[in-house]
Amino acid sequence: xxxxxxxxxxxxxxxxxxxxxxxxxxxxxxxxxxxxxxxxxxxxxxxxxxxxxxxxxxxxxxxxxxxxxxxxxxxxxxxxxxxxxxxxxxxxxxxxxxxxxxxxxxxxxxxxxxxxxxxxxxxxxxxxxxxxxxxxxxxxxxxxxxxxxxxxxxxxxxxxxxxxxxxxxxxxxxxxxxxxxxxxxxxxxxxxxxxxxxxxxxxxxxxxxxxxxxxxxxxxxxxxxxxxxxxxxxxxxxxxxxxxxxxxxxxxxxxxxxxxxxxxxxxxxxxxxxxxxxxxxxxxxxxxxxxxxxxxxxxxxxxxxxxxxxxxxxxx
Amino acid sequence: xxxxxxxxxxxxxxxxxxxxxxxxxxxxxxxxxxxxxxxxxxxxxxxxxxxxxxxxxxxxxxxxxxxxxxxxxxxxxxxxxxxxxxxxxxxxxxxxxxxxxxxxxxxxxxxxxxxxxxxxxxxxxxxxxxxxxxxxxxxxxxxxxxxxxxxxxxxxxxxxxxxxxxxxxxxxxxxxxxxxxxxxxxxxxxxxxxxxxxxxxxxxxxxxxxxxxxxxxxxxxxxxxxxxxxxxxxxxxxxxxxxxxxxxxxxxxxxxxxxxxxxxxxxxxxxxxxxxxxxxxxxx
Amino acid sequence: xxxxxxxxxxxxxxxxxxxxxxxxxxxxxxxxxxxxxxxxxxxxxxxxxxxxxxxxxxxxxxxxxxxxxxxxxxxxxxxxxxxxxxxxxxxxxxxxxxxxxxxxxxxxxxxxxxxxxxxxxxxxxxxxxxxxxxxxxxxxxxxxxxxxxxxxxxxxxxxxxxxxxxxxxxxxxxxxxxxxxxxxxxxxxxxxxxxxxxxxxxxxxxxxxxxxxxxxxxxxxxxxxxxxxxxxxxxxxxxxxxxxxxxxxxxxxxxxxxxxxxxxxxxxxxxxxxxxxxxxxxxxxxxxxxxxx
Numbered sequence: 001x002x003x004x005x006x007x008x009x010x011x012x013x014x015x016x017x018x019x020x021x022x023x024x025x026x027x028x029x030x031x032x033x034x035x036x037x038x039x040x041x042x043x044x045x046x047x048x049x050x051x052x053x054x055x056x057x058x059x060x061x062x063x064x065x066x067x068x069x070x071x072x073x074x075x076x077x078x079x080x081x082x083x084x085x086x087x088x089x090x091x092x093x094x095x096x097x098x099x100x101x102x103x104x105x106x107x108x109x110x111x112x113x114x115x116x117x118x119x120x121x122x123x124x125x126x127x128x129x130x131x132x133x134x135x136x137x138x139x140x141x142x143x144x145x146x147x148x149x150x151x152x153x154x155x156x157x158x159x160x161x162x163x164x165x166x167x168x169x170x171x172x173x174x175x176x177x178x179x180x181x182x183x184x185x186x187x188x189x190x191x192x193x194x195x196x197x198x199x200x201x202x203x204x205x206x207x208x209x210x211x212x213x214x215x216x217x218x219x220x221x222x223x224x225x226x227x228x229x230x231x232x233x234x235x236x237x238x239x240x241x242x243x244x245x246x247x248x249x250x251x252x253x254x255x256x257x258x259x260x261x262x263x264x265x266x267x268x269x270x271x272x273x274x275x276x277x278x279x280x281x282x283x284x285x286x287x288x289x290x291x292x293x294x295x296x297x298x299x300x301x302x303x304x305x306x307x308x309x310x311x312x313x314x315x316x
Numbered sequence: 317x318x319x320x321x322x323x324x325x326x327x328x329x330x331x332x333x334x335x336x337x338x339x340x341x342x343x344x345x346x347x348x349x350x351x352x353x354x355x356x357x358x359x360x361x362x363x364x365x366x367x368x369x370x371x372x373x374x375x376x377x378x379x380x381x382x383x384x385x386x387x388x389x390x391x392x393x394x395x396x397x398x399x400x401x402x403x404x405x406x407x408x409x410x411x412x413x414x415x416x417x418x419x420x421x422x423x424x425x426x427x428x429x430x431x432x433x434x435x436x437x438x439x440x441x442x443x444x445x446x447x448x449x450x451x452x453x454x455x456x457x458x459x460x461x462x463x464x465x466x467x468x469x470x471x472x473x474x475x476x477x478x479x480x481x482x483x484x485x486x487x488x489x490x491x492x493x494x495x496x497x498x499x500x501x502x503x504x505x506x507x508x509x510x511x512x513x514x515x516x517x518x519x520x521x522x523x524x525x526x527x528x529x530x531x532x533x534x535x536x537x538x539x540x541x542x543x544x545x546x547x548x549x550x551x552x553x554x555x556x557x558x559x560x561x562x563x564x565x566x567x568x569x570x571x572x573x574x575x576x577x578x579x580x581x582x583x584x585x586x587x588x589x590x591x592x593x594x595x596x597x598x599x600x
Numbered sequence: 601x602x603x604x605x606x607x608x609x610x611x612x613x614x615x616x617x618x619x620x621x622x623x624x625x626x627x628x629x630x631x632x633x634x635x636x637x638x639x640x641x642x643x644x645x646x647x648x649x650x651x652x653x654x655x656x657x658x659x660x661x662x663x664x665x666x667x668x669x670x671x672x673x674x675x676x677x678x679x680x681x682x683x684x685x686x687x688x689x690x691x692x693x694x695x696x697x698x699x700x701x702x703x704x705x706x707x708x709x710x711x712x713x714x715x716x717x718x719x720x721x722x723x724x725x726x727x728x729x730x731x732x733x734x735x736x737x738x739x740x741x742x743x744x745x746x747x748x749x750x751x752x753x754x755x756x757x758x759x760x761x762x763x764x765x766x767x768x769x770x771x772x773x774x775x776x777x778x779x780x781x782x783x784x785x786x787x788x789x790x791x792x793x794x795x796x797x798x799x800x801x802x803x804x805x806x807x808x809x810x811x812x813x814x815x816x817x818x819x820x821x822x823x824x825x826x827x828x829x830x831x832x833x834x835x836x837x838x839x840x841x842x843x844x845x846x847x848x849x850x851x852x853x854x855x856x857x858x859x860x861x862x863x864x865x866x867x868x869x870x871x872x873x874x875x876x877x878x879x880x881x882x883x884x885x886x887x888x889x890x891x892x893x
Contacts, residue, residue: 034783041700044692045710048759051752052717058728082496084413084476115631118624131628133877134635136802140809140873142843144850145642145866151509152516153641165470165500165519179638182631187806188761191799195768208610210617226764233760236719243816243847251475251503252496262502267721271816272505274723275385276477278414279395291724298719302712352740352823361854364825365661380741380838382823383852397734506851508858527854590662591854 056295063292066285075289081253083273083283090266090290092255097239097265097297099256100170100177100249104238108178109231112185113220116227119186120193121215132190138183147247150176155248164260168250171259176248177238185234192226193219228309232302239298242271266294348376349570355389355402356479357506358525359559362426363402365587366578373577377570386479390417390562399571401562404428404479408562411482412491422560423567425578427594429526429556430484431535431543433511437518440464442537449492451521457500459519470500472513472522480507483557484523488538527592549598558596639870646867649860655868659826659845664857668842668865670826674743675841675872677833678822679812681747683804686754690807691800693755694762699788711763718756725752726820733821743839746822753817754807761806765799766792798884805880809873815843824848842869 066075070088078089119131150172159167196219204214220227250262251272264272270287277284353363360383367379389401394417405411406422432443440463443451450456451469460466473494474481485494502517504510507528514522515532526543529535535543538555547553567575577583584595657667693714701707729749733739769792777787793800822839826832840848846865849858 030783030786034785037785037788038700041692041696044689045696045701045714045759047689048693048717048755049710049713051755052713052720055717055720055724055728058731059724111627111631114624114627118628122621122624123628131632132802133874133881134632136805136809136877137639137870137874138635139806140813140870140876141638141642142813142815142846142866142869144815144843144847145813145869148512148850148862149638149641151512156516159517165468166502166517168502179634184806187802188764191761191802192764192768195765195799197770210613212617212620213613226768229760229764232715233718233757236715236756240719240721242721242723246505247509250501251505252498252501254496254498261498267723270721271723272475272503273477274727276387276475278387279391291721295716295720299712299716302715306712350740352734357852360824360848360852361661367825368661378837379825380823381825382741382819382838384820395735396738397730397740508851508853587662 056292059288059291059295062285063288064285066282066289069282069285075286079255081269083277083286086282088282088286090286090293093253093264093266093269093290094293094297096170096256096263097267097294100173100245100265101235101239101301103170103174104177104181105231105235107174108181108185108234108238111178112182112230112234113189113227115182115186116189116193116230117215117220120190121211121219132187135183135186138179139187143180143241143244144247146176146180147244150244150248158260162260166250166262167260168248168262169258169260170249170256170263172248173245173265176244177241180241180244181234181238184237185230188230188233189223189227192223192230195226196222224309228305231309232305235301235305236298239294239301240267242267246271266290266297270294346376347374347570347573350378350380351400351571351574352392352398353379353381353400353402353561354392354398355383355400355562356386356404356559357383358386358404358428358479359383359402359426361527361591362559362578362588362593365591366574366583369583369587370574370577374570374573377574379574385477386482387414387477390420393417393420393562393564396564399563400567400575403560403562404557405482406558406560412486413477413482417562420562420564421566422562423575423579424558424596425561425575426559426584426588427548427556427596427599428483428559429543429545429548429553429594430480430488430523431526431529431555432488432521432523432538433514433529433533433535434522435514435518435520436532436534438464438521438534440536442540444539445488445490448538449489452489452494453492454495454497467519468500470502470517470520471497472502472504472510472517472520474510474523475503475505480523480525484555487555487557488523545592545594548594556594559593642863642870643867645863646865647871649864650867654864661853661855664855666855666857666861668845668861668868670832671840671842671845672868673832674822674826674839675812675843678743678747678750678818678839678841679808681743681835682750682754682811683808685748685751686758686807687804689751690755690758691762693759694800695766695788695792697759697763698766699784699792714756714759718760722753722814722816723820725749726817728752729817729821739836741821741823741838742836743822744835746818746839746841749817749821750811750814753814754811757807757810758803761803762796762800765796765803768799769795794887797887801880801884805877808876808880812873812876813843813869815841815847818844819847842872 075088075090077091079092080087080089081093119128154175155167155172158172200218200222201214204218246268249264249268251264251268252262253264256263270290274287363381367381371377371379386404389403390407392398393401407417408420408422410416447462456462457469459469504513507524510522510524511528511533514520541547541553543553548556561575588595654667655672656669658669660666697711726749729745733745773791774787777791818841824840824844825838826840842865846862850862
C-alpha cells in the first residue's frame with residue numbers, strides 16, 4: 001500500500017531535481033501521477049463531448065440544408081409527411097415520439113423501480129443474487145429479437161384483444177420498449193438504492209418506522225439522484241431504439257390518434273427511409289434534421305426530468 | 317485494480333500482434349486488391365456466395381460486402397466508398413423517383429422475379445393489374461370486391477425507394493401509386509419482415525422476391541399466370557427485373573474479374589440457379 | 601394523540617407494510633415469469649439444435665447446415681476492441697464528473713451532454729462511423745471501424761454508471777484517506793475505485809451485453825461479410841458479427857434453414873451475454889471474499 005506517503009507540505013521549489021530521499025521521491029511521483037491523471041480524466045470527459053460534437057457537426061451540417069428548401073413552419077407545424085410529393089411536415093412524427101416515450105416510461109418506471117426496491121431492500125440474499133444477473137440478461141437480448149417476438153407473439157395477442165386488423169401501433173411499440181428499458185432502469189436504481197448508507201435506514205427503524213415507510217420516505221428520496229439518472233438512461237435508450245420499434249409500430253407517417261393506429265416515430269422513420277434516399281435531396285436533409293431533432297428532444301426531456309427530480313427531492 | 321491492469325496489458329499486446337499481422341498480409345503476385353460492395357439487400361445472398369467462391373480462387377483478393385438499400389449502391393460508388401453498388405434497377409438511367417447516376421456502368425448479374433403474396437387465410441388465387449392497382453391505391457379495401465371473403469384488406473408494403481417496391485410498382489401496378497391509408501396499412505423494412513408480417517397477419521397482402529416464397533404464405537397468380545421461374549423464362553409472367561452491379565466507368569482489375577466471375581456460365585448455371593435467381597442468359 | 605389512536609395508526613402502517621411487501625413480491629414474480637417465458641421462448645427454440653459444428657462452421661448461403669464460426673469470433677473480437685477503447689475513456693470521464701468537476705453550470709451542461717449522447721440512435725453512430733472510416737480514412741468496411749463506432753455507443757452509459765458508483769462512495773472513507781496524506785489520485789486508485797468497482801462492473805456488463813447484441817452500427821461500419829476464415833485478427837478485415845448475421849438471416853437470407861439458424865443464433869447471443877455477466881463478476885466475487893477475510 002502506498003499510504004505511507006507522509007502529509008508533508010507540497011514543495012514546489014525545484015526539489016523535483018534531486019530524488020535523493022526514497023520517501024521523498026515517492027512523494028514526487030505521487031504528485032506527478034495525481035497531476036497526470038487529473039488531466040487524463042479531464043481529457044476523457046472532453047473526448048466524450050468531442051464525440052457528441054462530432055455527431056452534432058456531422059448530422060447538423062446536413063440537417064441545416066433542409067431549411068434552404070422548406071420553411072421552418074412547414075417542417076415543424078405541418079402534419080403531412082409525404083416526401084415523395086415534397087411535403088416534409090414532421091409535426092405528427094414528433095408528437096408520436098413524445099407520446100411513445102411517455103407511454104413507455106409510464107409502464108416501465110413503476111415496474112422497474114418496484115423491482116429495484118424488491119431486489120435491494122426486501123428480497124433475501126439468494127433471490128437478490130439470482131435476479132440481478134437475470135435482469136442483466138435482458139439487456140443483452142438483441143433488439144431485433146425483441147422486435148421479432150413482438151411481431152410474432154405480441155401483435156397477434158393485441159390483434160385478438162382489440163379486434164383490430166393489424167395490431168401495430170404505439171401500444172405494441174411501448175410494450176416492447178418498456179420491456180427493453182426495464183433492466184436498465186431497474187439495475188441502475190437498484191445500484192443507487194443499495195448505495196444508500198445503512199445508518200439512514202437504521203435511524204428510521206429506530207424511530208419505529210415500518211419497512212414500507214423506511215423505503216418510501218428515506219431510502220427512495222436518498223437514492224433519488226440515482227433513480228432520476230436511471231430513468232434518464234432508460235428514456236434515452238427508448239428514444240434512440242430503432243430496430244425493434246420498426247418491426248411493431250407500422251411505419252405509417254401519420255399522427256397516432258389511437259393506441260392501434262399504425263404510426264411512425266423519429267427513429268423508425270429515419271431507419272426506414274435513410275437507406276432509400278439519395279444523398280443530395282431535401283428528403284435526406286430532412287431525415288438528418290429528424291436525427292438532430294431527436295437529440296434536441298432528448299436534451300429537453302433530460303432537463304425536464306432533472307427539474308422534476310429536483311422538485312421532488314426538495315419536498316422531502 | 318490488478319484486473320484492470322491485466323486487461324489493458326492484454327489489449328496492448330494484442331494490438332501489437334494484430335498490427336504485425338496486417339503488415340505481413342500484403343505482397344505476393346497474382347490478382348490482388350480489395351473490393352467493397354454495398355447496396356441492395358435483395359442481391360446480398362448472391363453477392364456473399366459469389367464473394368466466397370471468388371476468394372477461394374483468388375486468395376489475395378479481399379471482399380467486403382454490406383447491404384442497406386438499392387439506392388445506397390450507386391451512391392456509395394459515386395462517393396467512392398464502394399467499388400460495386402448492387403442495385404435492383406438500372407441506375408445509369410432515370411427511374412420514377414430516382415435520377416440517373418452519370419458515368420456509371422450497369423452490369424447485369426441476375427434476373428429477379430417478384431411475387432404477390434397473401435396470408436394463407438385469403439381465398440383469392442389470382443389478381444389482375446387493375447385489381448392490384450385498386451388495392452394499392454386504396455380504392456379496393458375489401459377482399460369480397462376481388463372475389464374473396466368479406467374482410468378488410470390489410471396492405472403491407474416496403475418503404476418508398478426499396479428496390480422491390482420500385483420494380484413491383486413498375487411491373488405489377490403499371491406505374492400506379494401505392495397510397496398510404498390511415499388504417500390497415502403497414503410498411504416493413506426487409507424481405508424477411510415482409511414474409512413474417514404477411515404470414516402472421518390475417519387478410520394481408522404484400523409482395524416479395526419469388527425466392528423467399530415458401531409454405532408460410534400463398535403466392536397468387538398475376539393476370540392468370542402463376543409466378544414460377546419457367547413462366548418468367550417463357551415470357552408470360554411479367555413481374556421480374558434485372559439485378560445490377562453498378563461501377564464507376566468500366567470495371568477494372570479485381571472488380572472486373574469479380575463481375576466477370578458472377579456473369580460466367582459456371583456461376584450463373586451453378587450457385588446462382590441454386591439460389592433461385594434466374595441466369596441472365598435465359599432471358600436473351 | 602391518544603395512545604389508542606396511535607396504536608391504530610401503527611397497526612395501519614403495519615398492515616400497509618405487509619400489503620406492500622406482498623405487492624412487491626407479486627410484481628417481482630410477474631416480471632420474473634415474463635423473463636423466464638422470454639428466455640424459454642428464445643432458448644427453447646434455439647438450444648436443442650446447437651452443436652459444436654454450428655458454432656465453428658462457416659456460414660453458408662446455398663446449402664443448409666451453415667455455421668456461425670467466424671461471425672461469433674468477430675463478435676468477441678469487436679466487443680473486446682470496443683471495450684478497450686471505451687472503458688478507459690468512459691470510466692475516466694465518469695471519475696472526472698464525480699470527483700473533479702466543480703459544482704457549477706458547466707458541469708451540469710457536461711452531464712447533460714453525456715446523457716444526450718446516450719440517446720443518439722445507434723444508426724446515427726453507424727452513419728458517423730461510415731463517414732469517418734469509409735469516407736474520410738478510405739479504409740472501407742473494417743473491424744476497426746466497427747469497434748470504434750461501437751465504442752462511441754458504449755461511452756455515455758459507462759461514464760454515467762461510473763459517475764454514480766464513484767459518487768456513492770461514502771465521504772468518511774475518502775476523508776480518512778486524505779487525512780493519511782494521500783493525493784487525490786492515490787485516494788481514487790486505492791480507496792474509491794475498489795469500493796465503486798461493483799457499480800462500475802455492473803455498468804460494464806450492461807454495456808457489453810448491449811454492444812454484443814448491437815447490429816445497426818456494425819452493419820454500416822464493419823459490413824455483412826467475413827474474411828471467410830476463422831481466427832482472422834486482421835483489423836482491416838470486414839467483420840460481420842453474430843447480431844448482424846442474425847439480422848441478415850432473419851431479413852434477407854435465402855438458405856432454407858434460415859429460420860433455424862436465426863433461432864440458434866439468438867440462443868447463442870443470450871447464452872454469451874449470460875457468460876459475459878458471469879465472467880465479469882468473477883473478479884468481483886474474489887475481491888469480496890478478500891475483503892471479508
